[in-house]
């Protein structure tokens with residue numbers, strides 16, 4: 310299918326998104342190592358920014374996102390406020406989810422980052438249901454779900470793909486194949502090199518893409534989204550990338566081959582895209598971009614730090630729409 | 638006797654069992670190669686020691702992990718599998734509840750399923766999809782046994798009993814205990830029989846029954862009450878199924894007051910079963926109404942002050958006990 314080539318603003322937008330994600334997460338990494346600064350564990354998508362920026366920028370505002378534990382990139386690319394995001398990560402009142410979620414289940418339904426699950430493999434099922442609603446109401450929307458290569462081992466992912474394909478639901482399954490599931494390398498948990506090859510067994514299109522090439526990811530996502538939007542059912546897009554940090558910031562990566570890590574560092578999606586933009590004479594538009602990203606993060610930190618913790622008793626809120634009162 | 642952490646005690650039991658019986662193997666997510674390098678983790682060093690034939694890292698597939706255990710145990714092996722965190726046991730619930738628990742019964746006693754499922758529990762700043770005390774769910778499935786240690790010696794002794802028990806046993810391990818609770822651990826093949834409670838502290842005024850990490854909260858409360866001249870007997874149940882009803886009843890007959898404590902939510906929690914048992918058997922000896930102390934009926938909130946609000950505290954216990962003393 311022939312699509313309009315990316316215009317200058319789109320290309321620069323992709324770059325700005327990746328820089329913001331990197332700047333935000335670099336700060337998370339730094340804060341994670343300051344004792345007592347951030348509660349719980351911190352999970353970053355360092356090295357995978359091109360997937361988030363490339364796919365999310367291909368969505369329309371009415372399209373819906375379902376994401377997982379490695380979600381900062383998806384949320385920031387969608388335009389979620391970095392201050393509210395960080396405040397949630399810190400468990401503060403001003404956080405996206407009033408401190409109920411914390412870092413692992415960040416969602417912003419107002420921006421159609423509809424649901425997040427940290428139960429590995431749950432996202433595709435949730436997305437299938439959301440896509441059913443879009444299909445049922447004959448909306449033009451697509452549901453895009455991000456899940457990992459490790460998640461593909463869960464039975465739930467099979468059930469989601471099967472039903473979405475049988476009922477031709479508009480789901481874009483995006484597998485972020487970052488070569489790891491915890492400390493398990495791809496070949497230890499997956500018998501085939503490309504999870505995208507499974508698409509054939511559901512009679513849906515599937516393709517492996519270079520997940521560190523932001524413009525390529527974007528193009529591929531646009532193509533698959535057109536497919537989903539045109540009523541032809543789901544599609545599976547696999548993005549080959551690399552988890553540059555450990556599973557979380559506490560993970561020392563003692564099980565990771567140093568040469569492999571170095572070789573992927575040489576394929577950094579942001580460095581690569583900067584070279585492409587410079588090559589195409591767009592270098593000037595990157596001027597000041599890094600500083601602006603850092604300033605946005607500074608503002609986010611200031612906002613989150615100033616936000617108080619929610620009152621303890623408010624732990625009781627938000628469970629039901631119509632609260633149940635119990636005695637005793 | 639050597640002093641060990643709870644995590645080390647679990648590892649010791651696993652190693653000892655594997656040395657004693659070639660039919661025992663371990664399986665689970667990251668139990669061999671882990672993202673954590675921590676000698677207090679229960680499977681630390683076991684892959685190096687026993688090799689990949691007997692220590693199996695699995696894909697992220699909880700249904701497969703427990704299915705593996707059910708199938709292999711029916712063939713006479715003694716699988717010891719790990720479900721990473723308690724909420725993920727729901728993904729394996731079919732294998733555990735519909736199969737491990739029922740297949741022997743369905744066979745008219747012809748088959749047996751000598752499997753052990755170790756599951757990590759506890760509240761640790763990860764929010765409600767990682768923390769959910771579901772022991773009462775499992776206790777409601779006839780056919781399963783449930784052990785729940787509070788200290789290193791019991792962690793070893795209960796696990797060894799579970800592994801060599803001819804029926805399916807779930808052992809709930811509260812993760813924070815792995816490194817916070819140290820104690821003397823008997824050497825060799827030390828077993829704590831399933832269904833035998835332990836009096837963790839003698840007392841004459843009231844009986845508190847509890848299990849797991851809450852035992853330490855109860856002991857703290859008992860210490861504080863002692864200063865006020867109130868003597869609290871603390872029963873560490875150690876196993877929830879079978880329940881040592883006799884020890885609980887004997888203690889209540891002595892003290893005339895009964896309360897329960899757990900980190901799980903209150904409604905239909907394990908405390909309700911205990912309260913009903915005591916009400917049915919000791920009604921005439923009770924000097925005050927039975928009381929239950931538990932988490933409020935909400936999922937585990939993330940925000941640190943709300944997480945603290947969720948977990949029952951020693952102060953709550955002392956307050957309730959004081960109230961019971963005034964009641965009669």
Ligand SMILES: Cc1ncc(C[n+]2csc(CCOP(=O)(O)OP(=O)(O)O)c2C)c(N)n1
Pocket residue numbers: 378379427428429430456457458459460461485487489490491552556666697699721725728
């Ligand atoms: C059902 C379930 N099992 C286990 C876990 C623990 N866990 C969290 S992330 C993860 C690895 C997931 O790997 P992958 O899907 O490839 O995502 P990645 O972390 O690489 O982004 C595991 C096992 C979980 N959260 N949910």
Ligand SMILES: [Mg+2]
Pocket residue numbers: 457458459485486487488489490491
């Ligand atoms: Mg992965």
